[in-house]
Amino acid sequence: MATGVSCCRTNRRAMAERIAKEEIHWAFTASAPPECAKLEGAVDVDVLVIGAGLTGCRTALGLADAGASVAVVDSKDIGWGASGRSGGQCNPIWRKTPQELVERLGPRHGETLIKTTLTAADDLFSDIRRYDVDCDPVQAGWIQAAHARKAARNMSALGKAWAAAGADIVELDGDAVRAASGSPAYSFALRHAAGGHVQPLSLTRGYARAAAALGAQLFKETPMTSLERANGKWRARSDKGEVTAENVVLATNAYTNGVWPGLRKTFHPLVSIIVATDPLSDTQQKEILPGKVTISDSRLAIFYSRYDRDGRLIFGCAGSSDTVDTLGGYARLRRGLRTVFPQLADIPIARKWAGRIAVTPEMMPHLHEPAPGVLAGLGFSGRGIAMTSVMGRALSAKLLGTPADDLPFPIVPITPLPFHGLTRRLIPLAAPAMTMKDGFDTLMDGAWRQKGAQATPKRRETDDNPGETLR
Numbered sequence: 002m003a004t005g006v007s008c009c010r011t012n013r014r015a016m017a018e019r020i021a022k023e024e025i026h027w028a029f030t031a032s033a034p035p036e037c038a039k040l041e042g043a044v045d046v047d048v049l050v051i052g053a054g055l056t057g058c059r060t061a062l063g064l065a066d067a068g069a070s071v072a073v074v075d076s077k078d079i080g081w082g083a084s085g086r087s088g089g090q091c092n093p094i095w096r097k098t099p100q101e102l103v104e105r106l107g108p109r110h111g112e113t114l115i116k117t118t119l120t121a122a123d124d125l126f127s128d129i130r131r132y133d134v135d136c137d138p139v140q141a142g143w144i145q146a147a148h149a150r151k152a153a154r155n156m157s158a159l160g161k162a163w164a165a166a167g168a169d170i171v172e173l174d175g176d177a178v179r180a181a182s183g184s185p186a187y188s189f190a191l192r193h194a195a196g197g198h199v200q201p202l203s204l205t206r207g208y209a210r211a212a213a214a215l216g217a218q219l220f221k222e223t224p225m226t227s228l229e230r231a232n233g234k235w236r237a238r239s240d241k242g243e244v245t246a247e248n249v250v251l252a253t254n255a256y257t258n259g260v261w262p263g264l265r266k267t268f269h270p271l272v273s274i275i276v277a278t279d280p281l282s283d284t285q286q287k288e289i290l291p292g293k294v295t296i297s298d299s300r301l302a303i304f305y306s307r308y309d310r311d312g313r314l315i316f317g318c319a320g321s322s323d324t325v326d327t328l329g330g331y332a333r334l335r336r337g338l339r340t341v342f343p344q345l346a347d348i349p350i351a352r353k354w355a356g357r358i359a360v361t362p363e364m365m366p367h368l369h370e371p372a373p374g375v376l377a378g379l380g381f382s383g384r385g386i387a388m389t390s391v392m393g394r395a396l397s398a399k400l401l402g403t404p405a406d407d408l409p410f411p412i413v414p415i416t417p418l419p420f421h422g423l424t425r426r427l428i429p430l431a432a433p434a435m436t437m438k439d440g441f442d443t444l445m446d447g448a449w450r451q452k453g454a455q456a457t458p459k460r461r462e463t464d465d466n467p468g469e470t471l472r
């Protein structure tokens with residue numbers, strides 16, 4: 002028989018479940034959208050950007066700032082895709098070490114990408130200031146936490162490698178992880194000083210507004226259905242309009258359809274699901290993610306979290322479809338929230354939503370030039386907040402004349418993934434499967450976590466010794 006306390010808790014939880022609405026939280030707190038209409042009729046520009054997410058809008062901004070005439074179109078609206086649904090965490094390093102980048106991309110692009118990565122977060126926050134983007138920016142650091150022993154070893158190696166290259170990264174273990182994050186779930190973490198967070202829909206709208214102020218034309222509810230060569234230019238058509246342009250940028254990421262042959266087959270369109278809780282009390286905010294630091298972990302079905310400007314916790318993990326509840330997604334997310342922050346086990350959830358992320362096999366974005374005058378940049382693999390700006394700057398630089406060898410990403414051919422049709426159908430199963438694997442990892446070294454990170458270097462942060470800088 003249930004006790005009074007557990008009965009009460011169950012009722013509270015049931016209430017919390019009832020009020021969680023499937024709607025994107027950011028739409029309720031975003032800055033106003035820029036003026037924008039459906040394309041009707043013909044437009045002639047230097048560059049057409051298809052896709053008005055962060056990649057497309059940052060590309061358009063760079064081009065408009067340099068005096069090019071630009072049109073940006075989106076099938077739905079500015080920031081409708083991942084950019085307006087994102088966790089908004091600026092996690093400024095890749096999952097690969099600098100050396101792995103050089104091995105994979107070659108010395109020239111590798112070294113350029115390392116340099117660009119080291120400044121990616123600062124460049125993002127400086128863009129926000131430069132273009133006066135109203136998007137609640139906070140640069141208070143990012144805790145990257147290891148969920149299991151092997152992950153801690155890999156993370157330590159990754160942190161050391163990036164610190165040696167110049168990143169401001171500190172290792173935390175044991176009590177220091179809990180003090181820095183408010184989570185008892187981890188025994189090892191890296192703290193990246195450059196990390197932070199933004200209101201992602203406001204950032205996207207802000208880039209679009211700044212581009213429009215510099216002359217860019219913005220169009221919503223304009224799905225481009227064809228792209229072809231006509232009279233020495235590119236011509237893209239929608240149901241009621243057409244754009245003629247010297248150059249075209251495809252910035253459609255995980256929402257890519259058939260506008261360019263094969264492009265949608267170059268990545269896996271995985272899903273991330275995410276919630277906004279009710280606001281936390283001041284006391285809770287002092288303990289959980291103190292100082293508004295962000296957190297994400299090493300799970301395959303990654304748990305990630307940050308505050309919004311009203312003190313609501315935004316918490317996400319991997320999902321299965323555009324609907325949060327598919328295959329128990331919401332229940333898994335709530336379990337994840339309880340694992341990472343057991344203090345918030347019963348917190349009401351105000352809103353829940355889902356979005357698609359484009360994941361490439363090597364978890365690095367791809368830059369393509371499938372025909373003269375056509376560029377595509379996509380596949381951010383969950384690192385889009387800082388890295389879409391890196392890509393957007395690269396795309397605009399290329400169109401403005403920067404040689405391909407000087408870009409941070411090599412231009413690679415469009416290569417469809419093998420068995421893409423089959424893996425696409427299996428995508429809903431990915432999140433439950435990854436969750437099982439993550440659970441197995443933590444089960445295997447639960448004893449290690451109890452003992453306190455024996456396999457990781459003995460570094461403890463105290464008030465006198467605030468973390469050990471790896472540099």
Ligand SMILES: Cc1cc2nc3c(=O)[nH]c(=O)nc-3n(C[C@H](O)[C@H](O)[C@H](O)COP(=O)(O)OP(=O)(O)OC[C@H]3O[C@@H](n4cnc5c(N)ncnc54)[C@H](O)[C@@H]3O)c2cc1C
Nearest residue numbers: 052054055056076082083084087088090225356384385386
């Ligand atoms: C729930 C969630 C949480 C995330 N959290 C984080 C995070 O915390 N940190 C982080 O770094 N990254 C995160 N990401 C990833 C990040 O948000 C993305 O990498 C980034 O927003 C991609 O931006 P984009 O502009 O390339 O694509 P999108 O924002 O997806 O934009 C693509 C746009 O193209 C449009 N489009 C597609 N086809 C056409 C067409 N034919 N004609 C016209 N328009 C078209 C779509 O309507 C869409 O608006 C998250 C993603 C999701 C979904």
